[in-house]
Amino acid sequence: MTDAPDDGELLSSQLLLRPLRTANAFEETVQRLLQTIRLGLAAPGTRLPAERDLAARLDVSRDTLRDALAALAGAGYVVVRRGRTGGTFVAERPPRTPLGAEGRPVDDEAPSAGAVEEVLAMRAVLEVGVTRRVAQRDLAADDRDRLWQAFEACREAEPADYRVADSRLHLLLAELLGAPQVVALMADSRMRVNELLDRIPVLAPNIAHSNDQHERIVSAILRGKPDEAASAMAEHVAGSEALLRGFFG
Structure with missing residues (x-):
């Protein structure tokens, strides 16, 4: 643990x-x-x-x-x-x-197209799977509170601080799974994703859309709806993929 x-x-x-x-x-x-x-x-x-x-x-x-x-x-x-x-x-x-x-x-x-695709594939497999498994768990009250607070921290973050708050939310999902090796994989994935995101501007409409998706993900987890949570995370990941492919071709 x-x-x-x-x-x-x-x-x-x-x-x-x-x-x-x-x-x-x-x-x-x-x-x-x-x-x-x-x-x-x-x-x-x-x-x-x-x-x-x-x-x-x-x-x-x-x-x-x-x-x-x-x-x-x-x-x-x-x-x-x-x-x-x-x-x-x-x-x-x-x-x-x-x-x-x-x-x-x-x-x-600039990263190669192959390198970008590898990062995106790893993220999609890992984050959708983690989200589904977390939604299947009976989370303790303090963990449920932490998850909602992490979402609120994203929603309230200034643009310059958004990616840190976003990373914390995704890392928290891995922590709530209770598997340290998954936390390490998630940390490596987030580092690689952030290295790509740091090369492009922080876009206000993208942040707003991302926060809407975060709310759907967290709400589905808290209601114990694994399929709904996984679907929302898949949509969230797909949005980031489209943005990164747009900048890196």
């Missing part, structure tokens, strides 16, 4: 900070930390857990963690402060440029 969020949080900032499952600990440590920052689980200015605690959560050596944090600091995602009140903090303005496997910014080249 995933960590319970603190009071007042929709999603725990520790959600993705779990033991790694890969032979390359450095690369996945960078990935997990970057996902935590770019998906909005750790807000700008937030202090990350102490090195000892963070290394234990990820089940990596402190040397590996320090190398990963150094890569993120060099790329501008985190800031290291010394002294009694020091630590590692999320940068106030994290860059939007994605990082490659070695923790270095990747070339800002």
